[in-house]
Amino acid sequence: MVRFEGTREVNTSHQELLRTLPPVGELIEDERLAGLVAESGREAVVEWTRVSLDDARAWLLSTATDEDDVSRESLGELVIAGVIRQFELAGLRRFERVVNATGVVLHTGLGRSPLSSAARDALDELGGAGNVEVDLETGERRYRGHQLQAAWQALCGAEDSVVVNNNAAATLLTLQALCAGREVVISRGQLIEIGGSFRLPEIFKLSGAVLREVGTTNRTTVADYAAAISPETAAIMHVHTSNYKVVGFTDSPGIDLLAPLAHEHGLVAIDDIGSGAMVDVSRFGLPSEPTFSDSLASDADVVLGSGDKLLGGPQAGIILGKSRYVEPIRQFPLARAVRVGKLTLAALTATLDSYRRGEAIAEIPVLRLLAASETELADRANVLKTELDQLTGVATEVLREKALVGGGSLPGAEMPTAVLAVQLDGVSADDLALSLRTGPVRMFTRIQHDRVLVDLRSVLAEEDPLVIQALIAAIPST
The missing domain is CATH 3.90.1150.180 (Aspartate Aminotransferase, domain 1)
Incomplete structure (x- = not known):
């Protein structure tokens, strides 16, 4: 017999079968679910069993299957199959290796740069206690990331450094710490969107720095930057367009030309190199990308870049530069909110060690x-x-x-x-x-x-x- 409840068709001849559905306590003891309990916990499996029982009840009340073809055993199999399927679906929602x-x-x-074996070993080793903010020699407290300073100095010539959780945070922190309330001159062709709808003008607005656009989308000159400088100017910023390319009739001065202009007017020269390259990738048959060392050698005051792109390390925002600019960035209150954890420091340390040994191309996966x-x-x-x-x-x-x-x-x-x-x-x-x-x-x-x-x-x-x-x-x- 079939009747309707609202718009739902109900097979009333199967209502009696609802009483034959195995209870949760019986189903959870099935040996096929034992492994699921061990891996996911009893509470999760009980919840999946209840959901699967609800599905079985709904099926019984709607199916046209003959009553003689439905038994307690077949219903139990149906419910257990549903539990296993929910377990599989839960696995697809987990963070797993691919x-x-x-x-x-x-x-x-998929996580950008895979980590080197040394970086992965460091994650395991430093999962416990480590000298995150302690100087091993003096026993006194030091800033987070001090362990990397010798590497940045040796590899890039950086006087000082700060490491935060990504390059967007590095940009926001730098602008807010050094330029809030004042103008930053930047080419209109470098107002990038960095992904996830995060646009550079919005980061400027959030930082409190005043965006001063110059030039056009395809061409900007040193004279354009010079004409925009006023008593309200704090910095000149150069941004490498690492996620798009303008071709044809195009030109834009690099940091090698902008840094002298900035210093002539007592301004900060900020260079965002984007992908954080440490080696010249043209050796791989690719177009050249700016490196930290090249930018610092061009006398940039602050250089920003990512840790998980061409550098080949964990996700991080790298801030390198002259101490008189980097120290105020490190002391700025926002720095604590965007600082990295010990595991990022561990992986980044191991990655930089590969560069210092001269083994980066052999050891760092992206290279x-x-x-x-x-x-x-x-x-x-x-x-x-x-x-x-x-x-x-x-x-x-x-x-x-x-x-x-x-x-x-x-x-x-x-x-x-x-x-x-x-x-x-x-x-x-x-x-x-x-x-x-x-x-x-x-x-x-x-x-x-x-x-x-x-x-x-x-x-x-x-x-x-x-x-x-x-x-x-x-x-x-x-």
Whole structure:
């Protein structure tokens, strides 16, 4: 018999079966849920069981399935399957490791720069107590990040430094500490949006500094900056457009020309280099990016950059420069609100140590990825192809393609790469990509011409076994 409750159709012949649904206490003792309890806790599994029971009740009252085909056992199986599915969905909402096979070396959504093995070891070692704000020699309290100062001096020639949680925070803190209530002269062509709809003019407004635009989108001259200087001016700011590029009839002076102008008028010369490069990336066949050392050598007073882009470390905003400007930034109240924790300091210290040893290109993953030759990538792709070609229903092909650096660095710059194009019999590219993202080994890929592409430009060589595991797990069982 069927009746309606409001707009919902109810199968009244199944209402009696509601009494046969196993209770939560019985279901939770099922051996299939024991592992879930151990991993997620009894409270979570009980809640999933209650949700699954509610789903089973709703199904019973709406299904047209014959009553004789429904039993206590089948209902129990239905509920347990629902609990397991909720457990799987909860796993997809967790923060977990993934393999970045998109070809985008600095993928913002996937955490940008992978950390070196030394940086990961440092995270483990300094998970306990550490000299975060204590001088080991004197036992006295010191500012957070003092441990890095010798490295910044040796590597970049910086007199002083402050490390905050990202480069947007570094920009906000610098403007507020040094320029609040006064004008900062900047080219109209450098009023960038840094991602997530955070725009430089809005950061200026939040800081209390007054934005003084000069020039045009495509051309700004030193004379434009000079004409804008007044008694209200505090600084000249140069921003590297690290996430877009203007081409054609374009020109804009660098910090090497702006710093002398600023100092001639007693102003602060601020240079935001964006991607935080420590080495000349043109050695990898890429366009040159400004480095901390180049900017400081050009006599910039304060230099800003990111820690998790071309520097290859953890997310951080790096502020380097002359002590008479950096010290007021460090002492400014906002600095405490945007300071980094001990784990960031640990990873950044280990990363800078690689540079000091002269082993950065061999040890820092992002530099290793950029340095890999197309031939090396193709050789790895062919090894993967050989393994996968032994499997039934898998078709593979090694292709030469182009990859992007990404992550707000080197806009438009492409690198040669080798990709493994994969097709599974009876499985669409979209479904395969979904299986790879949600499988036991999470892997992000890209799709081209209804094939999944595994781009090795963004995959470290030691991750190749994970690529195989991810693809094998995605093959439907027969």
